Structure formats: structure tokens, C-alpha cells
Amino acid sequence: MVKRYSLTGYEKNDDEDLWLWDDIPEKGFELGYKVEELMHYEKSKYQEISIAASTGFGKMLVLDGIPQYTTKDGFIYNEMLVHVPLTIHPNPRKVAIIGGGNCGAAREAIKYDSVEEVDTVEIDKRVVEVSNMWLSKSEIGKEDKRAKLIYQDGTEWIKEQKGAYDVLLLDRSDPYGPSIDLYKEIFYKNIYTGLKDDGLMVCQSGSPYFYLDILKNTVNLLRRIFPIVCVYLATIPSFPGGIWSFTLASKKWDPIVVDLSRLKCENTQYINRKIFISCFHLPNYLIRELDIE
Amino acid sequence: MVKRYSLTGYEKNDDEDLWLWDDIPEKGFELGYKVEELMHYEKSKYQEISIAASTGFGKMLVLDGIPQYTTKDGFIYNEMLVHVPLTIHPNPRKVAIIGGGNCGAAREAIKYDSVEEVDTVEIDKRVVEVSNMWLSKSEIGKEDKRAKLIYQDGTEWIKEQKGAYDVLLLDRSDPYGPSIDLYKEIFYKNIYTGLKDDGLMVCQSGSPYFYLDILKNTVNLLRRIFPIVCVYLATIPSFPGGIWSFTLASKKWDPIVVDLSRLKCENTQYINRKIFISCFHLPNYLIRELDIE
DSSP: OEEOOOOOTEEEEETTEEEEEEEEEETEEEEEEEEEEEEEEEOOSEEEEEEEEEEETEEEEEETTEEEEETHHHHHHHHHHHHHHHHHSSSSSEEEEEEEEHHHHHHHHHSTTOEEEEEEEEHHHHHHHHHHHHHHHHHHHOOOEEEEOOOOOOHHHHOOOOOOEEEEEEEESSGGGGGGGGGGHHHHHEEEEEEEEEEEEEEEOOTTTTTTTHHHHHHHHHHHHHEEEEEEOOOOOOSTTEEEEEEESSSSOOOOOGGGOOOSSSOOOOHHHHHHHHTTOOHHHHHHHHHHO | OEEEEESTTTTEEESOEEEEEEEEEGGTTEEEEEEEEEEEEEOOOEEEEEEEEEETTTTEEETTTTTETTTHHHHHHHHHHHHHHHHSSSSSEEEEEEEEEEOOOHHHTTTTTTTHHHHHHHHOHHHHHHHHHHSSSHHHHOOOTTEEEEEOOOOHHHHGGGGGGEEEEEEOOOOSGGGGGGSSSHHHHHHHHHHEEEEEEEEEOOOOTHHHHHHHHHHHHHHHOOOOOEEEEEEESSSTTTTEEEEESSEEEETTSOOGGGGGOOSSSSOOOHHHHHTTTHHHHHHHHHHHO
């Protein structure tokens, strides 16, 4: 008999081993991560938050049963979300990250000397507190007076920003629960308004293999608003299918003409100058779907 | 109660749905593929061979419970195994594929006009016959008089080849069961001897995330034998972690100086000229592990 845990995503098998399951029901695909120890679990006002010590991926931050960050491969997501836009913008001073409560994205952003302020806008204070408690300092970034935390709903916060930011990053979870409004056209329009005249944004836009519709929708909505829209890719082994998309939308700066000496890749684990160039090179099956060139 | 199938890898869940499970026990990681219909199953002299109609990946060729090829994303593996070496070699005429019984690699190789002969050396005739029966003609390639099948153990066959081939491709399964000898130094030495003076080889070398030791071992053994050894990557969503490595070993031709107009990418689904360049760009975590540059 399979014993089911009451916690979303977790399940004990016949051998009493605890596993976390991430499934894509419409594709009949499931990923299982063996959990050595469930270090933390709580229901916050917004979602279930847990920290699991996994066998293969180190400590995992899990929201509503879905792994968001692992200590073994989470650097890939954070580096690709942050370094790409902060290299394309020639002088990023004011940066905000909407979502990103584990603070790994802010840690990457403060590597850029031009950056004067990094605001992390997180709806759920408990995500920040739980990450601070269980993930190591090196994972969430040292204290830096340029990094500020704002506990507010990103969709509300962005309405108050007018021409204020050089770079806005959407470190959003999948389009369910608290993140659903972060996928709507009105939100992207507010992002446009919140950016300076030469500002740019990047969002994670899901698996191009399993959720191509989400990626296409993101690209199509952003193309209506921004003159420059590009998709780039990274492979994150703990995510379903590995391949993951990010969408960049820019008012002025184009990734095609970039000074790569600005890329702060001395201490990165994933990105380097060649990866920066390569990540924009899409396979044919995606070029055709996204109507590129 | 979980009902277990007697077939390796397959299992029925509480709802009587059939799933195929691919697991990496030492990493506590499992992938589940929902199976709509088990179209074929047999035990050959060498291994269990099955064809499963999956929900998310189309028809799958499965050997000893491990998916080898899917009709939805198998093109990625075949294109990357074949087009990269056949573009680097300026005039590939005689090509052999060791393994590759689903014949998808041979299909890609015959796209190159210079190719006069493509020998597929497969130990298990039933893999070829089952693939022919269940996978569509467009998947396994039209009949072409240049494509020949040789039913022999690749480790024995290679001993008889002396300076005969321009390109040798190792379409091997993981280093267990019938493939284990395809990972040994003596086999790589025989590959070297089987190639012409300017010949080159490519092998799949596993997941660089889950099986870094296999990749490192492959690279180290080949570096002792060949003057030019390079690793390149592709992301294959149905494979664990997505990211997958190929290792190229060459006597003369170097991927750094290649005429990309030779790449036959008009009808490919994955590779194009930019992907060709990008696939050799490794993330920092791999560059450090592989001692590159």
C-alpha cells in the first residue's frame, strides 16, 4: 500500500523512503527526487513552503510541491536570469527582481559594480525567511546594503513604478497560484511603464518542450509592447526535460550588439562569454514555432 | 497495492495505468513515462526489447527498460551524433555506426552526398527488425543502397577494420549489459586503427550531470590515443536531466576550423549552423571538470 503524505508532492514508497514528485499530467511525465530529510514544512498565507534535503540535488526549496531552487543546480537558473540582462544593459544602476524570494538572483546582480540598488519584490515574506534559515549564506548572497527586500504583491508594486528601473527581472513560478497574474498582458504593460526609456526585462518562460504554449504566449504578448524580444535557453537538470526558456524584452539595447567584457563571469559556475552567445542560438524546432527570422 | 510488471522498467499504478520508469538510484532520481499501449515486448538473445506508445514522447524504443529513442525527441540525438562529425570531416565517404539498430543515425548520414557507404554494425538483429516493424519509415530512413546492415558484435567487428573508415560513430547504450566493452581503452584503440589516417570518431558519452565519471573517463581514455578530443552537448528532454554529452576524437580535422556550408541542415529539426558552433561551448562547471583550456 502506498502511504500518501498530506504535503503536496511528497509521498512515501513501499520501503518507507520519502520522495518528492513533480508531474506534468498532460504529458504523462513524472520526475521523482528522493528526499533524505524533510528539513522544514509550513503553510504560509500564500503557499506550502518546504525545504527538502535530496539525494541528487542537495537542499531544495519547494513551493506547493514544485522544486524552485536546488543547491546543486540552482546556480544555472540564477546566473542565466541575471547576467544576461545585466550584460546587455551597458550601465544598469537600478534593478528589481519580482519574486526571487530565495535571494539567489539578487546575489548575482550585486556582482555588477554599476548596480546601485537591487530590490527584491516578494509577495511571501516566509519564502525569504525560510530560505535565510535553511540555505547557506553563500547560496543567498552576503548582506549588501544595495540589496533591499520589499514584501508586496509584484502586480500591485509595479503599478506604482514609472520610468524607474534599468532592469526588471521576473523570477516567477509557473502560471498557477500566486504567479498567475505575472503572465498577463496588463502586467507586461506595467513592466514597460516601470522601466526607464532604455530599460529591459527578462522573465523565465517555462519549458519550451512541455509548455511551448506558455513560451509562445509570453513572446507574443511582449512583442506587442517591446521593440526587441528574444528567447534564450539554458539546461537545468532538476527541471522537467532539462531545457528551459527565458524571454528578454528591451526598449533599446539589443543582445546582438553587446560588449562581452562587461559579463562578470570570473566566479560563475555556468555562464561564460561563449555561453552568453550560445544561449540565443535556438534549435530548428523552436525557431519554427516562434517565427524567428 | 502496486502491481509490478515482470517486464523490466514497467509498472502499473493504483489506477491500473502503465508507466515506464527510468531511475538513477545513486542520485535518487526517477523519470516516469506514462504508457498508453505496450505495442511490443520480447526477450532477444541479448536484451529485453519493447516498443511503448507514450503520452508525452510518442513511440519509444526501450532496451532493458531504458528508453533509447522516442519519435518526439529522438531526432535530437541522431542529428547531433551524425551531422557534427560529417560536417567536420571535409569528405566523408565511408562511415560506420556501431550500435544504432533503430537506423535513425544511418538516415541522417545518407544526407551527405560524399557518403558512399554507411555500415550499421548492430549486435542484435531483433532491434533492427522490431524498429522496422513499429517505427515509421520516415523515422528509420528510406531504403538506400548505400546503407548496409552488419549483424555482429561491434568489439569483434572493429578488430578486422584497418584504416578503412573516414568516420566511426558509437551509438552505444549505457555502460551495462551488451555495451560494457564499448567503453574500454582497447576498444578505443581499435577504433583508432579502424579509421583512415585523417579519420574521426564520435560517441555518446552520457549525462555530464549524473554520470560525470563516465564522461571524464571517456575523454581521458581518448586523449591518450587521439591528438584532438572535444566534448559537445545537446539537450534531449526525454533523457534524465536533459543535458547529454558527445565526445569527438579526431586524427586530423578540428571542429574549430570547419566549413559550415557543408552542414546539411535544410531539413533538420534540431541542428543548424549556430547550434553547430554553440554545442562546443561548455558551461563553466564542465570546463573545470574536464580540464579544458
